[in-house]
Amino acid sequence: MHQGRCVNLLEQPLDRIRQWLASFDTIISDCDGVIWLGDNVIEGAVDTMRQLKRLGKQIYLCTNNSTRTRQQLYEKAHNMGFDIDADHIISSSYATAAYLKARNFQKKVYVIGTAGITDELEAVGIKHTGVGPDIMSGRLTAYIKSGFRPDTDIGAVVVGFDVHFSFCKMIKASVYLSDPKCLFLATNIDERFPITGMVIPDAGSIVRTVQTCTAREPVVIGKPNRSICEWLIKSGRIEPARTLMIGDCCGSDILLGRNCGFQTLLVGTGVNQLSDVNVWKKSCDPEDKKLVPDVYLPRLADLLALI
């Protein structure tokens, strides 16, 4: 229904809305820009999700944010009032750990990132090198001579958001990735955080740096790549055609929906607005067309009046 047409649900007759509501039984919702903005819940989001659950929809939350574990995300959602099952949280750090576990990874991971990643690795029994500051105190020549001895047990480099990203970390990642057998995973490739008046680089900017100095392409786990939802689809817990992806960012959320065969709903409380979609609608580039959602609502809470 409405595939790739960006139909405004508020302009639809009630019977079409009912038909649309009956066409999915699973909802996968992005978090930031849809149900919360930073630490503030978006007005009406809790009541809307509660009502959708009452209607029998199973609800998952899906975020590219690798700085929190699933448990921490669950607690954040729970404290805001969302009635979400703990195992219905999908995060890029969890999916990264699951990706390695599914491939029976036995070696150690060099991590550029935060405890959000290392805690998830530990939870599935995967060793890692830890996180935190790693800076060069002396001269580069001295560092090359004696400052770093590669760990021969490293079998993967995982890159995510890291406020302590440094030249030393670039060197280490590059040395490990010079072995073609060493895996290169990126939790997500979002370029920056959507914070008004400030530009905060996100994981994608760090990933790009490592790509440049290693001349290697990472396996990207986070949205819009299927990997983040693959375990859900493969285990049969969700049926893609009867799943609705809700998001505020077309390049990650709506494209993920497209890549997984989900239906898609864009809400205008975050990154993208209808004006962006109208540009893509008119574009001749098929890649732009993939960014156009099936349906649109200004706010998630607008659903409440329709259901």
Ligand SMILES: [Mg+2]
């Ligand atoms: Mg978002």
